[in-house]
Amino acid sequence: MMNKNNVVLIGMPGAGKSTVGVILAKVLGYQFIDADLVIQDREDRLLKDIIEEEGLNGFLQIENEVNASINTKETVIATGGSVVYGEEAMEHLKSIGTVVYIKLSYDTLDSRLGNIKQRGVALKDGQTLFSLYKERCPLYEKYADIVIDSENLGVEELLEKIKCYFVS
Numbered sequence: 001m002m003n004k005n006n007v008v009l010i011g012m013p014g015a016g017k018s019t020v021g022v023i024l025a026k027v028l029g030y031q032f033i034d035a036d037l038v039i040q041d042r043e044d045r046l047l048k049d050i051i052e053e054e055g056l057n058g059f060l061q062i063e064n065e066v067n068a069s070i071n072t073k074e075t076v077i078a079t080g081g082s083v084v085y086g087e088e089a090m091e092h093l094k095s096i097g098t099v100v101y102i103k104l105s106y107d108t109l110d111s112r113l114g115n116i117k118q119r120g121v122a123l124k125d126g127q128t129l130f131s132l133y134k135e136r137c138p139l140y141e142k143y144a145d146i147v148i149d150s151e152n153l154g155v156e157e158l159l160e161k162i163k164c165y166f167v168s
Helices: 018-029 035-043 045-069 081-085 085-094 106-113 128-145 156-165
Strands: 006-010 031-034 077-079 097-101 146-149
Touching: 006 018, 006 081, 006 085, 018 031, 018 077, 018 156, 031 035, 035 045, 035 077, 045 077, 045 081, 045 085, 081 085, 081 128, 085 097, 097 128, 106 128, 146 156
Parallel strands: 006 077, 006 097, 031 077, 097 146
Antiparallel strands: none
């Protein structure tokens, strides 16, 4: 049983953080926060519009600030895939919760994602999903308290794998 009473989900876009997070929150009797929606609400615009208008670095700065200011208890927090670029945010999230990395293979992510621009994925100019994957995976590993390999798992199976760490 973990003593930090929030669950922080990290991983690539399309890994299932928001989907499994909502259900996990219900099962644990927790609140649920989707950090991307908190950013959109605070900025009053879509992620893709923030990236377009502020540039990638501007977006990452906003994301870092918003995530570093999340103050909650007994909450499942689904973060955006780029949260791991924000050192303050990650240190803060690790201090208030247990960080769970939902790990997936590149091929599975690629087949799930479709149009990544519409999702507001933080890509540098000319960056491919594959190079983004290679860049982020070591960061997810670095910050994770728990790594869950979700390859070939449905939402229910993924939920069971995560839940066992938080339900005694």
